[in-house]
Amino acid sequence: MPIRVMLVDDQELLRTGFRMVLQSQGDIEIAAEAGDGQQAVEVLRTAEVDVILMDVRMPRLDGVQATRRICLDEHGNPVENAPRVLILTTFDLDEYAFAALKAGASGFLLKDVPPTELVAAIRSVHGGDAVVAPTTTRRMIDRFAEVLPTPASTPGSTVLGPLTDREREVFLLVSQGLSNGEIAARLVLSEATVKTHVGRILAKLGLRDRVQAVVLAYENGLVRAGETP
Template sequence: MIKILIADDQEMIRSSLEIILSCEDGLCVKGVAKNGVEVLDFLEREPVDVILMDIRMPVMDGVLCTKKVKSRWPDTKVIILTTFDDDDFVFSALQYGASGYLLKAGDLDTLQQAIKTVHSGGAMINPGIARKVVDLFSHMKNTPIIHVDEASIDGLSDLEWDVIQEIGHGRSNKEIAKRLCLSEGTVRNYLSRILDKLQLRDRTQVAIWAVEHGYTGKRK
């Protein structure tokens, strides 16, 4: 059973998500919070597996809360719920270790899949968010970007490039396995090797790096 905490300052969204997700097999909503401080207070009392974190909240926003959560409870996964108007926040949340980035206007099936994916150690990022983040920060000076050593890139195999391309499009391991005619276990093994070769932290960094350098259309 995946234990979930919902954090959003809008009561209607909190209540709606709580009702909907509580009806899903394998998911259990343990509580709700309306700001980052309430999230931290809740985790002190009861740990959860996944937090659905609104990026804009009063008292403490989702970015700072994500940083504190990952510092104190590193195994807790955070899925950021955002809109295309949250440019200033999404990149920081990426740096602090959020595992998922989804649009609030997205469909429920995608949200449910994201919860299960990040709980199992994967990451999900809306491709549109990745592209928007890259576009925004590529035009700003002195902005941190994801660096990968050129020698590491040269060591990638053709299949590893195929997996990187699919990750850049925001696809899950299951979707990648189907598209490349591989097993999910094989895809996970390829991802592990990619992370090791490129010295990246997680799947989300791979997605941002792939979009940033134009590797989603064709291999280098």
């Protein structure tokens, strides 16, 4: 089955460019397009889509609000089997991209991303991984740490309740931007074991990917802006 992609951008020229790149790939097809977030939400009622390339600054309904409607239910919980959303930004460290990650997006890309990176990102997200490297996500959250709510007096005591002691260790290292290989070296574990731990952590905490884990850690005071691993 090809990866079904939806293009959401109010600039038709950009959609055309992305379409030309992606249609040349044998394992990717353009399943739908939309000119703004409202149209995207409406189209998804009938279209079957795996990955959405979502612009953020659009009329009627912006990409952040559209992402929230697509990825989260009315209680703020992840929607099962919802399409993965890749946010398209014009500038690195865009505050809109950060808001979209909180809304359930799996990563972000600059609009001038090289074609090979765009294709790789779509395949990565479709495979269940987050596109943005943890260190890049962490750098972005450092930039906008002032918009995060003040953490509770006992940081993370409740949110990490479902995790074992080992899973808490892994969670904190994920939140600090370490890769599976780096975590394995730090804890003297195999990468396969770390990957298993990460999968269990995401399932227990109701998170879609590592990006969401980083956001959760910052929001609960488990990682502070400027802190190094």
